[in-house]
Amino acid sequence: MADVAASGMPSREFNPWPATILVSLLCLAVLFLAPTAGVLLSSIKTTREIAFGQLWEMPDKLFLGNFAEILNNPAVHRYFLNTFLVTVPATAASIALGLLGGYVFSKLPFRGSDILFLIIVSGMFFPPQVILIPLFRLFNAVGLIDTLWPIIFVHTALGIPICTLLMRNFFSAVPNALREAAILEGANEWQVLARVALPLSLPAVAVLATLQFTWIWNDFLWPLILTNSDNKRTIMVGIVNLKGQYSVAWGVQGALSLIASLPTLIVFLFFQRYFIKGMTMGAVKG
Amino acid sequence: MERSARFWRVVLLAAPVAVFSVLVIWPLFSSFYYSFTNWNGFSSDYDFVGFTNYSKVVTDKLFLNAALNTVVWMVAAILVPTLLGLGLALLIDSRVPGGTVFKSIFYLPICLSAVVVGQIWVWIYQPNWGLLNTVVSAVTGYKLSYAWLAKPDTALGAVIVAWSWQQTGLSMVIYLAGLTSISEDLLEVCEIEGASVWQRIRLVIIPLLTPATVVVIALSVINSLKGFDILYIMTGGGPFHSSDTLAMHMYNESFKKYLMGYGSAISVVLFLIALTIIRVYFRQLKRVDEIYG
Amino acid sequence: MAKLKLEKVTKNFGKVEVIKGVDLVAEHGEFVVFVGPSGCGKSTMLRLITGLESVTSGQILIDGQDLTHAKPSDRGVAMVFQSYALFPHLNVADNIGFGLRLAKLPKADIERRVAEVARILRVEELLDRKPRQLSGGQRQRVAIGRSIIRDPKVFLFDEPLSNLDAALRVIMRLEIARLHSRLGATMIYVTHDQTEAMTLANRIVVFNAGMIEQVGSPMQLYDRPANKFVAGFIGSPAMNFLTAMQDQPDGVGSLSVSGGTVAIGRSVNTPPSERITLGVRPEHVAIVSSEAADLIAKVEIVEELGAESLVYFQAAGSNQQVTMRTSSGVQPKPGDQVSLRFDRERIHLFGSDGRSLAK
Numbered sequence: 001m002a003d004v005a006a007s008g009m010p011s012r013e014f015n016p017w018p019a020t021i022l023v024s025l026l027c028l029a030v031l032f033l034a035p036t037a038g039v040l041l042s043s044i045k046t047t048r049e050i051a052f053g054q055l056w057e058m059p060d061k062l063f064l065g066n067f068a069e070i071l072n073n074p075a076v077h078r079y080f081l082n083t084f085l086v087t088v089p090a091t092a093a094s095i096a097l098g099l100l101g102g103y104v105f106s107k108l109p110f111r112g113s114d115i116l117f118l119i120i121v122s123g124m125f126f127p128p129q130v131i132l133i134p135l136f137r138l139f140n141a142v143g144l145i146d147t148l149w150p151i152i153f154v155h156t157a158l159g160i161p162i163c164t165l166l167m168r169n170f171f172s173a174v175p176n177a178l179r180e181a182a183i184l185e186g187a188n189e190w191q192v193l194a195r196v197a198l199p200l201s202l203p204a205v206a207v208l209a210t211l212q213f214t215w216i217w218n219d220f221l222w223p224l225i226l227t228n229s230d231n232k233r234t235i236m237v238g239i240v241n242l243k244g245q246y247s248v249a250w251g252v253q254g255a256l257s258l259i260a261s262l263p264t265l266i267v268f269l270f271f272q273r274y275f276i277k278g279m280t281m282g283a284v285k286g
Numbered sequence: 287m288e289r290s291a292r293f294w295r296v297v298l299l300a301a302p303v304a305v306f307s308v309l310v311i312w313p314l315f316s317s318f319y320y321s322f323t324n325w326n327g328f329s330s331d332y333d334f335v336g337f338t339n340y341s342k343v344v345t346d347k348l349f350l351n352a353a354l355n356t357v358v359w360m361v362a363a364i365l366v367p368t369l370l371g372l373g374l375a376l377l378i379d380s381r382v383p384g385g386t387v388f389k390s391i392f393y394l395p396i397c398l399s400a401v402v403v404g405q406i407w408v409w410i411y412q413p414n415w416g417l418l419n420t421v422v423s424a425v426t427g428y429k430l431s432y433a434w435l436a437k438p439d440t441a442l443g444a445v446i447v448a449w450s451w452q453q454t455g456l457s458m459v460i461y462l463a464g465l466t467s468i469s470e471d472l473l474e475v476c477e478i479e480g481a482s483v484w485q486r487i488r489l490v491i492i493p494l495l496t497p498a499t500v501v502v503i504a505l506s507v508i509n510s511l512k513g514f515d516i517l518y519i520m521t522g523g524g525p526f527h528s529s530d531t532l533a534m535h536m537y538n539e540s541f542k543k544y545l546m547g548y549g550s551a552i553s554v555v556l557f558l559i560a561l562t563i564i565r566v567y568f569r570q571l572k573r574v575d576e577i578y579g
Numbered sequence: 580m581a582k583l584k585l586e587k588v589t590k591n592f593g594k595v596e597v598i599k600g601v602d603l604v605a606e607h608g609e610f611v612v613f614v615g616p617s618g619c620g621k622s623t624m625l626r627l628i629t630g631l632e633s634v635t636s637g638q639i640l641i642d643g644q645d646l647t648h649a650k651p652s653d654r655g656v657a658m659v660f661q662s663y664a665l666f667p668h669l670n671v672a673d674n675i676g677f678g679l680r681l682a683k684l685p686k687a688d689i690e691r692r693v694a695e696v697a698r699i700l701r702v703e704e705l706l707d708r709k710p711r712q713l714s715g716g717q718r719q720r721v722a723i724g725r726s727i728i729r730d731p732k733v734f735l736f737d738e739p740l741s742n743l744d745a746a747l748r749v750i751m752r753l754e755i756a757r758l759h760s761r762l763g764a765t766m767i768y769v770t771h772d773q774t775e776a777m778t779l780a781n782r783i784v785v786f787n788a789g790m791i792e793q794v795g796s797p798m799q800l801y802d803r804p805a806n807k808f809v810a811g812f813i814g815s816p817a818m819n820f821l822t823a824m825q826d827q828p829d830g831v832g833s834l835s836v837s838g839g840t841v842a843i844g845r846s847v848n849t850p851p852s853e854r855i856t857l858g859v860r861p862e863h864v865a866i867v868s869s870e871a872a873d874l875i876a877k878v879e880i881v882e883e884l885g886a887e888s889l890v891y892f893q894a895a896g897s898n899q900q901v902t903m904r905t906s907s908g909v910q911p912k913p914g915d916q917v918s919l920r921f922d923r924e925r926i927h928l929f930g931s932d933g934r935s936l937a938k
Contacts (some may be wrong), residue, residue: 018380028392039405052415055420101303104299110291124508125563128514129552130557132540133550135313135325137546138313157310158309177661177662177663183631184652184676185678188296189291200666206496236402239402260402261402264398
């Protein structure tokens with residue numbers, strides 16, 4: 001797009017637009033960064049400093065006691081481990097299922113496949129509360145409540161709509177002739193999927209991996225409902241649990257929030273491109 | 287060929303369809319079923335109570351209160367991030383220096399969890415040393431220690447602000463994607479025809495962003511309908527149910543009071559609302575597709 | 580090398596009949612070209628031979644073996660796709676050897692055969708490149724390489740040159756012709772470009788609306804089209820068609836055409852009342868002195884192509900168009916009134932149903 005600001009102006013005249021835009025963006029950026037900055041600042045300050053209203057002052061010395069407290073707390077280790085144990089398999093499984101479904105919907109359509117696809121994709125739009133109670137009852141009945149399994153299962157299932165949608169859209173962009181060429185060379189559908197379609201779709205897989213990882217890592221509702229005991233909690237529920245323990249230790253809470261967000265922040269920083277692409281891709285072709 | 291295609295369809299679709307059916311489709315129908323019972327969450331036996339739960343919905347003051355709050359919440363949670371995101375996208379798209387840095391700053395909150403966002407904002411609203419009161423005190427010179435989240439008047443609004451802070455980045459990137467798809471030619475026409483910056487935005491850019499707007503609004507609707515975590519963290523629906531939404535209310539009735547039958551009825555209502563919105567959305571999407579291809 | 584036989588092949592997509600009963604034999608080592616307008620079924624026919632689509636009824640035989648329901652990879656056919664269908668993530672060597680790797684051949688064998696094919700097609704120095712790094716002509720060669728490595732009995736080409744620019748198309752056309760003479764394999768080639776069809780084919784099969792209109796050598800089709808469709812489809816610029824009435828019922832053979840009279844000197848074996856069509860190719864039209872004229876026409880446009888010129892006329896007595904191809908230096912100018920004469924030996928006549936009225 002052309003420069004919105006610089007248009008229609010004679011070239012030599014002073015153009016106030018770029019400066020105005022830059023200043024307003026800077027102000028907004030400060031406003032947007034302030035909350036995150038607050039957590040950062042709190043994490044390196046003592047409870048005393050915060051209680052005395054010094055949270056928003058630049059620190060004169062780095063206080064790392066909050067981080068030490070968190071990193072030495074075995075409960076936090078447990079939360080982290082649990083979250084990884086849920087997030088990694090659920091991310092992988094939902095993408096794998098999305099690959100399978102997406103391939104069929106794009107390369108092997110059949111009568112009624114459009115409707116089936118629509119049903120699956122519409123799963124993306126429903127509030128999770130709708131399936132909360134039956135799933136709670138189901139997992140209770142099979143004795144899986146208060147284990148990590150149901151969280152993995154639920155996130156795998158809830159990831160199917162977005163994964164299927166994205167993979168189908170991506171596979172649709174892979175020319176049919178490639179599949180046919182592979183079949184003429186003796187490949188079966190599984191080999192076409194594994195050797196041709198999948199290698200070509202790695203960007204889409206990367207998009208999904210970042211999206212799913214972030215969502216599952218950050219989820220709060222499902223672990224809250226499906227687990228009770230402290231050693232089965234994931235990190236997001238854990239933060240809330242530890243609130244009681246560190247009720248006025250604001251700095252410790254800040255450090256905890258920061259550490260809990262670290263994996264998704266890293267994913268975000270390194271895969272930002274994929275992340276944003278996924279958000280827009282999943283949305284644009286509903 | 288046809289036979290082998292049929293074989294592979296079954297093989298490849300079996301797993302995703304089975305998982306999705308058992309863990310999404312079946313529970314969906316089960317919710318309808320439970321909404322006609324008085325199941326309490328533990329006991330193995332329960333009774334059919336017909337439409338009792340649904341007639342309770344209509345008379346439950348707390349439900350009506352939650353429904354009203356949901357409407358307020360949704361309208362605000364749609365409008366604020368959408369408009370803010372559009373504004374930011376237009377500003378960033380004007381090729382200011384550091385555009386990608388700004389983009390990342392505004393987008394960053396999206397990757398934070400609702401729990402963390404909630405916690406951050408609880409602190410901002412903290413009466414004694416929170417950022418908000420600190421800034422207001424510094425500007426006005428009058429020591430303010432207003433408990434934003436503990437007052438029924440401001441609790442819901444305060445959560446909406448936190449929500450908007452997190453969601454704006456999403457609408458911004460979608461609008462930015464929409465802006466890059468606007469053909470350079472059309473903007474050059476504006477230049478030749480002598481349109482002012484404001485005219486260009488209002489008469490050309492915003493109408494051409496319609497597909498992006500449809501997407502943004504749909505996403506906002508969906509996300510806000512799901513908005514539970516942040517309310518749970520920041521207010522828990524309180525004080526005095528002033529920030530109760532349907533999702534919150536459903537949780538309280540089902541998992542605090544163990545009225546699972548009634549909770550199911552609430553979730554069914556929530557589902558029907560979602561369904562209506564989705565249908566409207568798909569219809570709009572089709573219309574927009576026809577115009578904008 | 581093999582003999583391909585199609586027997587009463589039909590194909591329906593839902594209720595739509597795309598192939599309406601095709602019988603055809605392609606002999607050992609023959610180069611058969613399918614031509615026809617888009618949507619005529621020629622590409623579908625090719626896909627039926629590969630097995631990528633299954634036939635609705637009929638039989639497909641290669642060397643007498645019924646392969647109608649065999650898996651595509653078991654038919655001994657190879658295909659070069661219009662888009663080349665090279666795997667973008669594999670390098671040239673892996674693209675060429677893809678089928679051999681699926682067949683789990685020993686690595687050394689694969690390498691040896693890939694090297695051999697690469698040598699034949701002169702892509703040896705490209706083996707490590709990805710398709711994206713290749714030019715159009717190189718991609719084409721790699722695609723051909725992938726098809727020949729498995730020694731297929733029948734080669735199928737689906738408009739393989741249509742993605743190339745005009746100059747490259749001529750070069751690749753020659754390469755395919757050379758490949759055919761070198762391998763001596765049976766080849767089926769689909770195109771909508773009649774120059775390709777005329778230059779490459781031993782025999783041309785003209786498809787229209789799911790049926791074969793005519794099968795024959797290029798010159799047979801050109802000189803003796805079986806019907807008006809083939810006559811109009813083969814040859815560029817297209818044959819002139821003029822509606823004609825028989826003047827004399829006694830069969831002496833004089834037609835009134837666009838206000839002129841064409842004495843054809845033979846009888847027309849059709850009832851005098853039938854409206855017939857006179858067809859004559861642009862190169863068989865000439866400007867003559869007025870007494871020899873079949874037709875008076877006005878010059879509309881002259882296109883000079885260098886070696887020859889195309890002149891477009893409007894017949895005086897009607898609004899029918901006539902095109903003339905000429906290499907003579909004397910050019911009429913737009914607006915000129917001229918007398919035209921058709922080469923008597925080269926006039927085609929078609930009945931109202933389009934069939935050729937034989938001489």
